[in-house]
Amino acid sequence: MKLLRKTALVTGGANGIGQAVARLFADEGANVAIADFDDSAGEQTASEIRSRGGTARFFHCDVSKAEEIRETLRHAVEAFGTIDILVNDAATQLNKPLLETSDEEFDQVIATNLRSTFLFTRDTAKLMIEHKHGGSIVNFSSTFAHVGSPGYLAYHASKGGIASMTRAAAIALMPYGIRVNAVAPGTTLTPGLHRGADDTGDHDKAMDSFLALQPLKRFGRPDEIAKVVLFLASDDSSFVYGADLLADGGYTIL
């Protein structure tokens, strides 16, 4: 087991890729703290992990709210004593191009995706430094941090910011034995992807058009991305710092 006796906090762990990460980490021996604002899916995921013999707790947290992030970290440390691994997965998407994006929409996407990654990273790093055990932080960027698209303006901004912040944080935290990296998933079959398709007004047509863009002619699976997150979180990647590791089925090399 790669994460035995480690405690991992996974934001967005109630659904999609974050849920696959929470399950895989628990299978690898970690105590898992799931932080999400989807209470029913979060409780259900934690309880399913426990029923398989793992250790997991759900903590309600809207990551766009700084106060809820502070509370979640306090409760997770009360429950598990420390945090060794942080996975910043929670995010929102907004399929709007530049000219249609309002100030409020831009701020909301940035708060949920970029500012939450900053706050969780800074405050968890302080705990890790205090506990003197080092640690590993895995952020979620996206292929959209690497290529453009007609829509998703605020999402592009947030994910580009996360990729760049990951490099700066990796340098800042290197002296404390804390590694910071990011994974950049390609199009992955999750509730979020289905929601994105719904937002276009024609779910099936949108899914077909997303699929047509995939060099592999299939979507990624959450468990495929979770394995990359495990690599970055564990000592298997002990010489990897500030990476933004693409796991996109070749989307960005075409």
Ligand SMILES: NC(=O)c1ccc[n+]([C@@H]2O[C@H](COP(=O)([O-])OP(=O)(O)OC[C@H]3O[C@@H](n4cnc5c(N)ncnc54)[C@H](O)[C@@H]3O)[C@@H](O)[C@H]2O)c1
């Ligand atoms: N699925 C893809 O195709 C894809 C592609 C590139 C990057 N990503 C990134 O991977 C990560 C996971 O994506 P996914 O497709 O699994 O998403 P998803 O929408 O299926 O799941 C996201 C999870 O985050 C939670 N969440 C959203 N906003 C939150 C908030 N304000 N506070 C707390 N929790 C919140 C949701 O409740 C949900 O459990 C995200 O960072 C996303 O940007 C996904």
